[in-house]
Amino acid sequence: MTTVCSATEAVADIADGSTVLVSGFGMAGMPVELIDALISQGATDLTVVSNNAGNGDTGLAALLAKRRVRKMICSFPRQFDSWVFDGLYRSGEIELEVVPQGTLAERLRAAGAGIPAFFCPTGAGTMLADGKETREIDGRLHVLEYALPGDVALVGAHRADRLGNVVYRKTARNFGPVMATAARTTIVQVADVVATGQLDPEAIVTPSIFVDRIVPVGGQA
Amino acid sequence: MTTVCSATEAVADIADGSTVLVSGFGMAGMPVELIDALISQGATDLTVVSNNAGNGDTGLAALLAKRRVRKMICSFPRQFDSWVFDGLYRSGEIELEVVPQGTLAERLRAAGAGIPAFFCPTGAGTMLADGKETREIDGRLHVLEYALPGDVALVGAHRADRLGNVVYRKTARNFGPVMATAARTTIVQVADVVATGQLDPEAIVTPSIFVDRIVPVGGQA
């Protein structure tokens, strides 16, 4: 059952050592207000799964700067404005697991879909497959990849109804829908909350079954 | 690139021995006009993948009655109105592979997503796992299931734009979207075709990249 609450309430029970899935591709879909609340809340020793490793000095980068993250699992940490991560990485203060972007998305989907492992052609024969089980299927080499579940997902979305159904906006959708399925507790920040029945049932992207907490944060709706 | 054409044109090149994916759950989403065209076209020795094995005497049941289908792969062949299939099965005139409904959907999705095989908890320890590779992962037994691609998908949908983007209607969506991704050639029948740009980009369920041929058949729009 989905509750509508404040960012502070929503992140209150995130424990030290949690695996936190953070949506967004660059800043599009990044749950900035939820991350700010998590920073205030103080949980540390986190593993963060997100496509990038923070941009500029806000959001995920600010969480990293506070040294709350033990390990990043992402596809593309190095960007023109990822100086916070870069510094921590070069000084050996953060672990990094690099995963091809599509494999990252598929491992998250698998976690949400009850598929513990799957064979994947991506990365076969590269250093990202080092040490992994491989198998030739239909004449092609594949890597066995495992589901990547989270304790908590922090998702930036567009709008929700009071029941907890969620829609996204344009390419800000990106990782939100798969991360929402992959965590034990899913927290979604939205620009606004509408009455149940006000969203088109054919166009709901994340049904309420995946959503535990909705945090209205205002902004573009 | 998607073409808009008649049912007869759309099915003209389906070869004997093809694997044909047929959408629908009971009659909801069943591409009746495409199946009728396939019956007229005459292709035989087919493997048909569909949730059920035909209802009454029309659609898939009519194709079966013409003895064009060598093998059915489905989750639930036996229904109150599946007398055509029942007769063929009992007289040994058709092969049957029964697959749990969710595994059927996931094998189709895997085919469309470039995942050749995945571990699945469903059916582990049952007769439907007999002879299949199994593995214990995280303390639970799983079955290795393989992707199920089709040569052709026949999909019943609601509406398309001229570019080939497709939307469905209510629970008639069912297997259409995954089958559309899983076949080399995807043929979609719709009630009507609208101008490109007339469908909400946030609500398109099957993007045009998966659709080869659109067949407007009229009816409820």
Added chain:
Amino acid sequence: MSLGKEELAAAIARDIPTGSFVNLGIGQPTSVADYLEDDAAVVLHTENGMLNMGPAAVGDQVDPDLTNAGKIPVVELPGCSYFHHADSFAMMRGGHLDVCVMGAYQVSATGDLANWHTGAPDAIPAVGGAMDLATGAKRVFVMMNLLTKDGRPKLVPECTYPLTGVACVDRVYTDMATFDITPEGVVVLATHGPTFADLEELLDVPLIAATGH
């Protein structure tokens, strides 16, 4: 007095926690929906691709594009959503459903479920979504008569019918008693007519009295 089918459905409905996401199997379990109170805010899932499914459609409400898993026309409830079959079963297999209610031919003392196939040589096997539900739902409730028509127990030491799932059943609601399948054994939660001793006599399965009985 043993419970009638409607009383059984009502008893199950009472035990479903507020706000649960629930799948009711085809046949008898469907009737549980009739006893869910509105304020229980239970959301029904139907595996053919819908959440917040409403009751059976009547008259003009009938729409061939909107059915439940038993192919019976139904209606929408506010806040409903539609999704395709792979997403629907990902929901199930991924452990997102709180409860499913299914019928059964047999349940074993360790929670094995047999409800899809009689094993008869001339039977046409048809599994549908039964294995997915049995494997995926967080809690699997079975709703059945305790005895077959010819008086044999359906709660058994080991299933003789082909299995739907291994060690997947959490609770068994029957006309004569309600049982919890636990790591310690089969616990009799409530009796409807027979005494605990009657049940021990009837069943070839060791029974544990619920605390407080």
Added chain:
Amino acid sequence: MSLGKEELAAAIARDIPTGSFVNLGIGQPTSVADYLEDDAAVVLHTENGMLNMGPAAVGDQVDPDLTNAGKIPVVELPGCSYFHHADSFAMMRGGHLDVCVMGAYQVSATGDLANWHTGAPDAIPAVGGAMDLATGAKRVFVMMNLLTKDGRPKLVPECTYPLTGVACVDRVYTDMATFDITPEGVVVLATHGPTFADLEELLDVPLIAATGH
């Protein structure tokens, strides 16, 4: 005369079949879009979840929720659609993209691609969608200069940089020549300035003249 970057982009655009679904990699390959004719009906895919992506947004068009894979704001084209990351990469991995165009550090004579990591000990590895594209697209086009800044060939017998994908490149467009990677070997499709003999001299890779050259 060797081709400038813009001429190279135009040459690639001309070779993309009408109606293709195409992904253009971050950086130089993005410029291929500027040379696609409207009547070619090419549909651009961006892996962050969109088909029928339009050109870069200008002025009021800029919307932080609508970017390409390089995080540059873009606009919609009619018939565009949005989808999540798992669906977007399923599209890629599943072989639904007709063509992708990527840059490269090195391409081997057998079509191995190295374009994500220099292998330098202090480099921060960042693969993004490069491996998915290399593995998934039906045809992989590489767009690069034939030589590094210090004059070493980038079309090599075997890649020395870490691989992005094995035997995945179909065609290599460079400032000096265009090559097809075939089961028979590296075919020189066209030369831009150097002669076939010049290329044989320059590269440590056996070359085959295209039929008709």
